[in-house]
Amino acid sequence: MSVTFKEKPVTLVGTQLKAGDTAPDFKVLANDLSEVTLADSKGSVRLISVVPSVDTGVCDAQTRKFNEAASKLDNVKVLTVSVDLPFAQKRWCAAAGVENVQTLSDHRDLSFGKAYGTAIEELRLLARAVFVVDSSDKITYVEYVNEVTNHPDYDKAIEAAAAAN
Template identity: 75%
Template sequence: MANVTFKGKEITLMGSEVKVGDKAPNFTVLANDLSEVTLENTKGQVRLITSVPSLDTGVCDAETRRFNEEANSLGNVKILTVSVDLPFAQKRWCAAAGIENVQTLSDHRDLSFGEAFGVAIQELRLLARAVFVVDSNDTVTYVEYVSEATNHPNYEAAIEAAKAAK
């Protein structure tokens, strides 16, 4: 598994580490209207999937806003941001932040995404910061497990990987 810290302390990630070349594992999360969303819902599309500890923190807020801004340059890439925030809180945050190009999804119910992608933090019941690009054939083409969960991901590398996955 990836070695990840949270505020300098080692944490335990639950689930299986995802690697480039793997078939993306399926998961079930909740949309802001409480409907279930799975990987199958975006089948045939390139997906840039981010996991964040909480949208209510500075880095997660800035990251989601950045990918929202970059969406137009990515064309037909579906951007998904997964956290354990409640769907109601995600909806409220998106409205306040003007987020229109990123779909926020909640993994609070059963950590399905967190365990499938190896980002569920055992000690905190949050998700570690990571970025995945999944191509239209459901193959993972880019992975970044951010080594310190409170740091920003490599935005440029993720954006280039999403463009290349088309």
């Protein structure tokens, strides 16, 4: 699959995943600098929203949309992963009033980006994507957005998260 950023082709590092795959583990940082892995949310459905930076318009809208949806989904944890520093994520969440989404930073070693095939080699950012992982760590939904500056299909992702319960 080819992905572009502002209409220029970019190289994604890692393996692109598909529904039915076992979700790979990763090690990212929470806003308090503690390590977070996939196993930390085992037993719940995870909607993983991947954005280049919460400080941009589309990423802001995406995170707010999934924050709103999270309050209506039972047994679904919504994780937003970017390479923003944990301090910036914490500041953004406080300013935006985002409380239902856990923001996670992949800035340290791109563990998530490489495992999920979203790390953009040329920019050291993550490509926009959405994954739904069920409570037994199977991926049930995947969307890699072809143009990083475009929105994902919010409705399909939210429906997939609700159906994964």
